[in-house]
Amino acid sequence: xxxxxxxxxxxxxLSPFWKTLAICLMVETGLFAGLMIISHSLALTLIxxxxxxxxxxxxxxxxxxxxxxxxxxxxxFSLSR
Numbered sequence: 001x002x003x004x005x006x007x008x009x010x011x012x013x014l015s016p017f018w019k020t021l022a023i024c025l026m027v028e029t030g031l032f033a034g035l036m037i038i039s040h041s042l043a044l045t046l047i048x049x050x051x052x053x054x055x056x057x058x059x060x061x062x063x064x065x066x067x068x069x070x071x072x073x074x075x076x077f078s079l080s081r
Contacts, residue, residue, distance in 0.1 A: 016068035023064050024057030031056055 011019070031053070035045040 016065055019068040020061055020065040024061055027057050027060060028055070 014022075028049075032045060032049060035048055036042070039045050039048070
């Protein structure tokens with residue numbers, strides 16, 4: 001098994017909750033890194049991310065969870081047939 005196939009099978013076996021949590025953490029980290037690169041100031045980055053943008057993952061989480069929940073439900077029904 002290659003590293004890619006191992007990681008792919010690990011990702012497919014995660015529950016929709018953990019997939020959503022991982023994606024939201026990646027979004028928040030990417031947003032933080034992008035703001036740090038642009039502003040070069042930790043204080044300004046924190047203020048912009050918390051006050052202006054708010055936690056971006058709060059708005060994304062429901063849609064991501066629904067997207068991840070559908071394939072998992074489909075797998076369960078296809079295995080029982």
